[in-house]
Amino acid sequence: MSETASTAKQPVEAWITGIGLASSLAEGLDAHWQALAERRINVDDKNFAPCVVHPLAPISFDQQIPKKGDQRQMEAWQRIGTYAAGLALESAGLKGNKDVLSRMDMIVAAGGGERDLAVDAAVLNDQAKGNAGPAAINERLMNDLRPTLFLAQLSNLLAGNIAIVHGVTGSSRTFMGEEAAGVDAVRIALARIAAGQSDVALVGAAQNGERKDQLLLYEFGDYNLKDGYAPVWQRAPKGGFALGSGGAFLVIESRAHAEARGAKPFARLSKVVADLSHRKAPGDVTATLDKLWTSLGAPSGNTAIITGATGAEPVTAEERAFLQNHPGMPVRATGTMFGHIMESQFPLGIALAALSLSRGALFPANDPTGLETETTEQPNQIVVIGAGHWRGEGMALVEAIN
Template sequence: MTETIWITGIGLVSSLGEGTEVHQAALGGAAPVVDADTFAPYPVHPLPALDLDRQIPKKGDQRQMEPWQRLGTYAAGLAIDHAGARDLVRDMHLIVAAGGGERDVALDEAVCAEIARLPPEEGAKLLNERLASGLRPTLFLAQLSNLLAGNISIVHGVTGSSRTFMGEESAAADAVRIAAARLGEGRGGIALVGGAYVAGRWDMLLLYSASGQLRRGDWVPLAQRQDAGGGLVTGTAAAFLVLETESHAKARGARGIARLTAVRSAAARRRGADTAEAAATRLAAGLPLAPGYAVVSGATGAAVPTAAEAAFLAGLRDSGPVQGKVVQSADLIGHPVEAAFPADIALGALAVAGGAAPQALVTGFGVWRGEALALVEAP
């Protein structure tokens, strides 16, 4: 890359609230907001109260979006406003990390009840039949993952190039990496990148529960969960970043919140020698870490990747400069999957901007697949 990349706008919404001030304050220590009852036995970090009219003024637009789309569109507007870039949206590139749309939970429950009474072979056949005949085409169309990008374009007028990535945590890491790379190569001056996730969804809780990854029972901090075999607590959050080349930002008199020095991603097979720890160690090679750098850890709480991240950070401490404070974002906002990596970069930028550290190393270790690192520094 030949251009320096600045973060000039942050739109961050989590269970803690909205905006940069509440999240910057939370870096000094904050009690998490947890709903342990609605989806018991699974605790979640819930959706905060939002005045949607502030960023999505038309009620018709609000009604036709699913909750995660409303949340993402709202956070995107916050980022644009924070960057003072309303007059630049026509040239703004848009890259979104998105999951699947919300499912017909009633249908899922009926199908699960049916196949639970059948042998596996018959159950698999019945599953295909029920999904083929039960899902409405109109419901599927309303769930398309690129509708978040479409709604951002419609509501906020962002009409540069548009890309949507799927693939859980890896989608978010690659979205930020590719946005920064395109700007760094001179293919544009400004971009909006991020994702959104709503934790209060039975369909997603069912999927994560089936894999044995979810925390059951009372919420406890990440460290205590690891002592009990790990456990994921999902968090409702949306995070969007306005990225600009330094020259573009200076030309319009914009202030850089932080510099995005590096973004790197990988996808280890997580078996044999190709471990998540080894992949992250390769990604860290050559990063210009300075003494006292902070770490914004994207550890999810899932036992295996969280242990791999701990081993990776221990290796950095043993072989590199003195490591400063480690912030476990999952203890503050939970794990918001596609929104996790941009949210953690936002937290790292706020830590650097607030003078808490000269640099912030942001880590991402996906629940199933995907490793990522970002280095954020003062501009």
């Protein structure tokens, strides 16, 4: 085999060159870093009582979505995502760069859109009265729902709005599937760049957690954190997640592409792996996380862990068991500070990992149970963990660039 052929088969190095964050804590990187340093937490336990949510921090959407008409035709989660995507492009120095934006891949993880609360409430009331047969439900669907509601529920509208507002017009993919969709969005972006199929990609997700219909949906599974806030590791034995509002987007590009335009990287995205535990027997999730850890190359040294642990049980207890099998590595759970932002939780973890590595420090622990410990060590790699509240597990290895 020739040297050229051998070299061609080596994976392309992928750099994270842009980060866009908008959450319950703040918007922008400096403001987030300060909020994390101050161990700030923004929760609302009154407006959606008994459920707890992390509401979006005050944001002027005009800064990234200048046209009021564009803002009006978006739902809240689309505005949040479009705003965070603009921040990521700005962070990467690509805002308005038509040449790059015209060929930039876009990979979005998204949930469904709004629901009609009045119709939902009527259906539930009919069911309580025993009047919710198939014919009655079909009649409500035909007569009560607005035709525009179905358009509002298209999951790929976030990608469409980003294309319209920011001019990202390369290939576009939208994944659905809650937390696992966020893992796969980043995994596919990295795979395309590593294989030489893409030079630059915009990847991320957004969620509006301040939605009664969404809280109702998760209440059917008894997933919501209720009757008062508690940090993620303190919620057992019953557990539960506090939905959060926020968006996290990343610009990921090949090293050669970044160097050619003089971009400064935050960190290297080295590997992303995913799996789907059967979750039929106790310990299944722990075993799956152990397998993913090995797939990453069993990281060691100055390694930290950032996890999107939901707080829901039994998955959080099984993830905790995995973490306790790897002592000596400082852990940070994003759900404590940001709430659970579902599809965005994994991109958020990667964003915080890249930010931490670029600043040469891990943000402080925010956990009264003692699982998270303080450290003065400068991490050179951070493992990001995502274990869905119901399905799906993933890990990413993010490394410092010297």
